[in-house]
Amino acid sequence: MATSTRSSKRQKTDGSTETDPTAGTGAEDSYRLIYWPGMPGRGEHIRLAFEATGTPYTDVSNATDEGVNAVLAQISDKNLGDETNPPPLAPPILQHGAVLLSQTPNILSYLGLRLGLVPDPSEDPAGLYHVNALTLTALDGLSNEPHDVHHPIASGAYYEEQKDEAKRKAADYRAVRLPKFLGYFERVLKGPASGGGQYLYGGKLTYADLVLFQTLDGVSFAFPRRVRRLRETGEYDAVWGLYERVKGLEKVSAYLASERRKPYSMGIYRHYPELDDEE
Amino acid sequence: MATSTRSSKRQKTDGSTETDPTAGTGAEDSYRLIYWPGMPGRGEHIRLAFEATGTPYTDVSNATDEGVNAVLAQISDKNLGDETNPPPLAPPILQHGAVLLSQTPNILSYLGLRLGLVPDPSEDPAGLYHVNALTLTALDGLSNEPHDVHHPIASGAYYEEQKDEAKRKAADYRAVRLPKFLGYFERVLKGPASGGGQYLYGGKLTYADLVLFQTLDGVSFAFPRRVRRLRETGEYDAVWGLYERVKGLEKVSAYLASERRKPYSMGIYRHYPELDDEE
Numbered sequence: 001m002a003t004s005t006r007s008s009k010r011q012k013t014d015g016s017t018e019t020d021p022t023a024g025t026g027a028e029d030s031y032r033l034i035y036w037p038g039m040p041g042r043g044e045h046i047r048l049a050f051e052a053t054g055t056p057y058t059d060v061s062n063a064t065d066e067g068v069n070a071v072l073a074q075i076s077d078k079n080l081g082d083e084t085n086p087p088p089l090a091p092p093i094l095q096h097g098a099v100l101l102s103q104t105p106n107i108l109s110y111l112g113l114r115l116g117l118v119p120d121p122s123e124d125p126a127g128l129y130h131v132n133a134l135t136l137t138a139l140d141g142l143s144n145e146p147h148d149v150h151h152p153i154a155s156g157a158y159y160e161e162q163k164d165e166a167k168r169k170a171a172d173y174r175a176v177r178l179p180k181f182l183g184y185f186e187r188v189l190k191g192p193a194s195g196g197g198q199y200l201y202g203g204k205l206t207y208a209d210l211v212l213f214q215t216l217d218g219v220s221f222a223f224p225r226r227v228r229r230l231r232e233t234g235e236y237d238a239v240w241g242l243y244e245r246v247k248g249l250e251k252v253s254a255y256l257a258s259e260r261r262k263p264y265s266m267g268i269y270r271h272y273p274e275l276d277d278e279e
Numbered sequence: 280m281a282t283s284t285r286s287s288k289r290q291k292t293d294g295s296t297e298t299d300p301t302a303g304t305g306a307e308d309s310y311r312l313i314y315w316p317g318m319p320g321r322g323e324h325i326r327l328a329f330e331a332t333g334t335p336y337t338d339v340s341n342a343t344d345e346g347v348n349a350v351l352a353q354i355s356d357k358n359l360g361d362e363t364n365p366p367p368l369a370p371p372i373l374q375h376g377a378v379l380l381s382q383t384p385n386i387l388s389y390l391g392l393r394l395g396l397v398p399d400p401s402e403d404p405a406g407l408y409h410v411n412a413l414t415l416t417a418l419d420g421l422s423n424e425p426h427d428v429h430h431p432i433a434s435g436a437y438y439e440e441q442k443d444e445a446k447r448k449a450a451d452y453r454a455v456r457l458p459k460f461l462g463y464f465e466r467v468l469k470g471p472a473s474g475g476g477q478y479l480y481g482g483k484l485t486y487a488d489l490v491l492f493q494t495l496d497g498v499s500f501a502f503p504r505r506v507r508r509l510r511e512t513g514e515y516d517a518v519w520g521l522y523e524r525v526k527g528l529e530k531v532s533a534y535l536a537s538e539r540r541k542p543y544s545m546g547i548y549r550h551y552p553e554l555d556d557e558e
Contacts, residue, residue: 077462077466079466080466080469080470080471081467081470081471081472082470082471082472083471083472084403084405084472085405085409085472086409086412086413086467086470086472086473086479086480087463087466087467087470088412089416089420089460089463099405099408101405101408101409101412102412102416103411103412103415103416105384105415106408106411106412106415109388109408109411110405110408124363126363126364126378126380126389129378129380129385129388129389130364130365130380132382132385132388133365133367133380133381133382133385134365136382136384136385137368137381137382141368144423148427152431152432152444152448153431153444153447153448153451154447154448154451154455155456156451156455157451162447165431165432165444165447168432168433168441168444169431169432169433172432172433172435172436176433176435177434181368183356184366184368187356187358187359187366188360188365188366190359191359191360191361191365191366192359192360192361192362193360193361193362193363193364193365194365200365201365
């Protein structure tokens with residue numbers, strides 16, 4: 001049995017009612033995150049949902065003796081899943097009682113209602129779908145694309161084998177794609193559905209804000225010069241305002257200062273100076 | 280006011296109960312799909328959900344005078360959305376009453392409960408999340424990656440400007456990535472959660488099956504030689520069995536034979552002989 005990495009009791013962050021018919025099922029079960037050890041990666045989005053809401057969870061690879069074997073057993077070619085769970089292709093994987101789920105935005109969708117990180121559906125029936133759309137868009141342009149910048153040809157080959165192509169793709173990412181996505185989220189924050197521009201949707205923290213924070217943080221690590229220049233233009237002040245706002249939330253801030261937050265290394269976000277702007 | 284492209288009445292495909300708290304809201308409203316005209320693209324996944332269930336909808340760009348302007352108005356840099364809907368970054372966009380949603384897997388998630396294309400949550404609370412995960416994985420490896428094969432460097436530049444890189448990426452896709460994803464779905468179908476191997480999850484048609492059908496169809500168009508060889512190995516017979524099964528469903532078959540089904544052209548799936556296996 002794994003040891004929880006958190007000692008605090010589970011708590012709701014706001015008074016939202018869980019009206020999802022599936023919420024409450026297995027509410028007594030603990031949450032286990034199965035992801036590669038030692039790096040933020042895609043698992044970081046799941047960690048932040050737990051951390052920002054003070055929800056106890058076990059980060060299996062980082063905090064138990066199972067280590068990386070927990071991941072390898074799940075993604076083995078021999079794993080056919082079980083009676084109720086298809087096998088996952090890749091981590092992150094969430095285990096909650098008998099339920100085993102993969103795919104980052106899917107896990108967040110499952111957790112959103114349970115952790116109070118989407119609008120109450122009885123008040124705003126479409127809210128959780130808007131949060132999901134914003135999340136998918138942030139992951140597309142600020143997580144998947146930055147990964148593909150350093151691996152434009154083959155995700156299974158070394159960076160050094162595709163460095164020339166990576167330089168070409170990085171130039172396009174810095175000049176076209178990154179400003180496009182920052183501009184999009186600036187527009188979302190300036191739109192009325194944001195509920196005042198403090199958060200992406202409905203004037204309250206949702207998991208889409210946590211995802212945008214984390215992807216902006218990763219992009220800032222990977223392309224520090226480019227990001228500094230884009231910030232200095234002032235064109236994306238609402239976006240960077242959200243970034244600082246989420247970073248400063250008490251529970252998020254405490255998490256970021258803890259040993260549970262792993263440093264960026266050879267994951268999605270990599271800092272290769274030759275892929276960033278020149279000095 | 281747009282004219283519906285379908286004359287049949289809305290009907291449920293099975294006896295599933297809609298227990299989603301948000302389902303039923305606006306059930307009297309018509310569905311409008313806003314997508315680029317004249318091509319299947321990502322909009323095809325939404326069309327197939329409607330077509331397979333006999334649900335009336337309006338394919339705005341293809342079937343009304345609004346044409347492509349319906350798309351351009353939504354994705355304009357000037358669009359800030361409205362009080363309840365953030366602006367979308369890109370099509371497909373679903374309009375359902377006052378609700379406007381973007382992102383293919385998100386729209387499918389919204390439609391899944393409403394059209395009976397996910398398991399009844401009162402019987403299988405986690406089922407819709409499994410369907411969502413399978414959908415996201417099919418879109419990752421069999422839609423997004425095939426697009427990136429012909430545009431590995433810059434999605435906004437011409438194929439001819441990145442043809443050499445495309446050839447390198449195509450070689451990896453054909454040898455590594457495509458077999459990986461086919462093998463994964465073969466494993467899902469052989470796993471017990473598929474409920475017999477006829478469909479991906481729970482022994483019944485879900486929108487994940489429709490997505491897998493459409494992505495396999497697109498990959499077969501883009502890489503006909505490679506796909507023929509992979510089919511001939513016999514290693515993915517369950518996958519191709521599902522493909523043929525979905526293709527042969529009465530409503531799907533009628534749709535594919537209709538003028539509402541657009542030919543592949545310069546969209547996600549493109550046939551460049553130099554990116555396929557040699558003869």
